[in-house]
Amino acid sequence: MLLSVRLLGPPEISFEGRGLKFGRKKALALLCYLATEGGRYPRRELAELLWPKSDERRARADLRSILTRIRKTLEVRLLAIEGDLLGVEPRGIELDLRTLEAAVSLARSETSQTSPGESKDHDAVGRRDLIAHLEETLGTYRGEFMEGFSLEDAPEFEMWLEAERARWRGVFGELCERLSRLQAEAGRLGEATETTRLWTRYAPLKEEAHLRLVELLSDAGESERALLAYENFRGTLSRELETEPSLRMRELAECLREEVEQRASLGTSLARSAATTSPLSALEVPFAGRQEEFGTLVSEYHACLSGEESRVIAVIGEAGIGKTRLAKEFLVWAKARGADALEGAATEGAGLPYGPLVEAVRPRLEKERAPDDLLEDAWLSELSRLLPELKERYPDLPPPASGEGETAKGALFEAIARTVGELSSRAPVVLFLDDLQWADATSLEVLDYAGRRWAEQGAPVLLLIAARSEEPEASSSFERWVPSLGRSMPVRTLTLGPLGNHDVEGLLRHLTNTDSEPAGIPEYPDEKPEGSDKVRAELERFGERLAAETGGQPFYFIETLKALLEEGKLVVRTHPDGGGVLGVSPALRVQSDLSRLLPHSVREVIITRLSRLSPTAADLLAAGAVLGRGFGFESLVGVASLEESEGLRGLDELVGRRLLLEEGGGREGEEGPPMYVGATYSFSHEKIRQVAYTEGGQARRWVLHRRAFEVLGGSGASPAELARHALAG
Template sequence: MDSEIELLGPIAVRHAGNVQHLQSAQARVAFARLVLAGPEGVTRDELADVIWPGSLPPTWASALRTLVSRLRAFVGALQAEPVNSLVKRGGRYVLALGEGVLVDVEDATRSVAAAHEALNAGNVAVADRLATRAADRLRFPFLSEHEGGWVAERREHLTEYLVTALEIASRAAMWSGDHARAALLAEEATARAPERESAHRCLMAVREAMGNRGEALRAYQRLRRYLAEELGVDPSPETEAAYLALLGPSSVSAAPSGGSAAGHRPVPFVGRHREMATVADAWARAARGRRQFVLVTGESGIGKTRLLREAGAMMAAEGGLLLVGRCDEGAMAPYQPIVEALDNYVAASPDDPLDAVGPAARGPLRQLLPSLGGPCLPGELPEQPVLFAALTQLLLAAASEQPCAILIDDAHWADPQTVALLRHLLRTTTDARLCVVVAARNDLPTSARRRVRAGLDEAMLPVEHAGDGTEVALGGLDLDSTRTLVHKLGTGAVTDATDADPARRAYSRSGGNPFMLLEMLRYQAGLNAVPPAVARMVAAKQAAIGRDAARLLQVAAVTGPSVTFDAVAGAAGLDVLAALDALEALLEVGILTEVTAAGSQHPDRPAIYEFRHAVVRQAVYEQVSDARRRHVTSRQRTASGPRYDTDLSSC
């Protein structure tokens, strides 16, 4: 670099160790206009309008000639040899700068673009360095003493670049684990551009990565309120999708491994066309004024939360109001998911939401909703009928403004009071523009599953009878969907190059369970290994099913991918009734499944049970000690009944 022109902050020209400044405000704005015009140049009138915005002085033509003459002398400092760099060509003033001249504005904007490319490529350190350098430049004011249309437009343009640089640096810092710095950068971005939704989404992501979901929700609420008050609009579908993403665990808290962004590339949504069509149909009926209820069920990791997110994004894109809540195991807050959903609506409302409800409802709502001063202790709350009536009024008020969707995740952890409130809302909102979508696991141990499912079935029954309710039971992805997923993620997602058909291999071992499938595709040890996240999930299931069921499960894992009851019951050392209870527990939580290989036309043959997911069998097998494996094998050598292959490599 031979010379540098600084347009941000005090305008200066640096050349050969010397620094020169323009003293006249008119000369500074004219110089900036000529520099940024590039080889296209500017007309005499365009240059005059920038120098004298509003109205031209009577002698502006001669004044302009004098100013251009001064600028020629000033620009001459950039040249090694005397040359006229400011010329008039084709009726336009053109400032011809040499190739070795760097302009700070152009360098900063190029750095932002390069930082964006680096972040997309997973080069976090490079993205952070480029974005931080650009932001440091762009924070300086541009022609702070001057006004006019061109200057204002250019400032707005540079502010957009600055906010983009802050967002990139924030995300890079977040992926590097520097959450405190990431939060400061994201806060600065939202302060400089409060209407820019991407900056708020960045802040939401940082707060979520810090483990502070409440602050992430408040960032969304501030944005929603600002948009409503200042612009009279709702957040974009992309922002609503980010809001919905707070339903599930954080997916952005770690840096991309190995310099690749593949681990953080958004996972494509595939293979759920029929299920999404069911939800879309219910939403369409709700938007026409008939309350709908959709119960989404499936095993752990099957994609219930993702379906809720995609459904919510679809509803938001069609003008729906999203109210999102989640049940936590052992939650202390009363009516947690519905209160959470309505409280987010209240906190983000630009008007006083209590104006839309009757006087009798205002006191209970203040006692219950955190944004209105609650919640008070459960023992100090009004009785259920009073609370239910108040919450129903608030929900109906929300649904009267626009079609409304309540999305509740992890409903298998709902307490009886929450289920009772859900039943009340479904019963009292028949003609509201309301769609309630609830997701719950169906692979919990018997006692918990029966309690929760009984309550949800009770809520579903009258709605379903009226034609306004449906259950969406999620199964595993099929092979074609698995291939599509692998293709869209890119070849870098498949780490086992020794397998001729890795997509089929991953599908057969995962049973199409999206969580297991993705973990296997990304695990560096290859498709034949058990990813740590899958092993932890299996261990958690084992801990929840009881001692006898866990013992029977271990015997089944050692025995083979297919087993009979007699073959495993005896080796587990359980009597018949205890073994039957254990087998039923394994079937209920979905670890084992009964297959029809014996054939219904031969009722005398024993039923055969298989592991639903081969990778689960391997995870259990690897947790069994060598001594126990030898003991099981020894007992089965003397047991009657069929024997099965125990080679895990065929799983």
């Protein structure tokens, strides 16, 4: 068994799990000194270190006394005595200092193998294991070296203590810094932030630690928290050292202030309804729940800059899941750091050739003082095919020289590629194209061409594209196009899912100002301000119901709040600091059934999705709406009264459009339509089931319930379930 020596934090010596007490502080001091320093030391030197005010004879006698005490306490041969030299056997102790030092060496070897922006060919499993090991080591850090221990009558030992504390503080800081970078590279920004917070806790005056924390919060899209971390550090420096942060950190803070202002405007604008003015438009809807995805965008942007290469990020998700908000928040971040941001979008049914690119490039060239300095006249002339206003601005432009057909097309492609490429020579370019599942084939073709040209030039262009996942027909050409784009430059795909319950509840806390409610400001008109703890508890329960009802779908969340505002169950009041705060009625906080609440805007979005279904898929969905939750394929086709082959085609469509979710089971059959075996199906969102159920009409529901009663009657359904269908049919 090894003797455990833990010196990070208050010193602890234990053997076989039993703590050892030495009775005299200097006995503990000697053992800790020898364990830390290693090697062998003359008795005279050790005696002078611990008893500097005693003569040599007395000091050596005291040393012999504590050596005897150490031997009796340890009960193991640990002391190494060679004539006049003393030490400890390193193989006999388990020292937390060694564990920390070894972990830092491992982290150094890993982080030194690659530099930021370079491709990393390391084994992903090995990297995860390393991070787990470093995190475990970090957990052994209980505090400063020999925290709380001192020998006032031994000044040289005190000097040694202070030097060791500074040394191990630095080793701990290096571990935090390197671990946080590994965590961030792995896309774990939350863990990286917590690691850095731990670093700042033990190094309150070290700018490197606080700068890292501010950068990580900023990279996660949390500008407000990043700015707060900066202000806290600035206040500490002013208080303790009467100084201020470095110029680099002050400049970063200015960028953050600009981001916070732009995000406040963006959050307010996104709360507004295009059709009606809602009281919710007075509120700032915060950016929440996408920190990891935002961190990925930031990481790809940095890689684009440091590697001098173009990159692509495809953000995929259903309508209303937050693709556009994520992209626009990132554009705010990038513009604050000097990037040139271009924005365009494809439109359903428009099919205009080059439409998204024209929308992105036109406003940028309008701001350009001298486009003829950006492009040669020949390329401006080609570009004027899409932007005829260039001819008005430059009437002397020569006519396009490329003629017609494929030659003209190639020249136009080159003009578009050159425009963005030249802009990127001045500043990094982020080209954001939204709803690209609706893009025409020509737009995709020119992006493919331009991507190859940017990659050849090493142009710092980040192509950020967003597309819906529930439109298989519209996005089929898009889905084929993305892999082809990956042949010329790196492509990263981000698939957005619903927000977690914690994020939805956090949004509600922000909107209701629950975390920092000033005294005397009630949550709702005419409500007494006392009992704030009770109000918070009720709001927390309401937040849980709201999260469950909206399923974490951001669009459903906002539209549900609007509907509750229209019903008077929510109000927007003015906060003393300006802006709006959401007030929740006591009745809604305590007891509220949100399941019957279906905002008109949500209904319209769902109806639009359902209108694109084939007749077979629509029949299956109506049957599923009647069956409810967790139904099998045989029940579904039986209630829909469809042949098995028809049902399989319709089911593929519903699963492909993310209207139904498949759980368990599998598919069989290598030829022909796949056979769904043993799987159960449920609606991807309860609101979709509600709309599918009501849109079918009363007569169809009556028929479907009657069929459900007949089909389920022979499958062992519960009496309650059969009774439900019998009463409805």
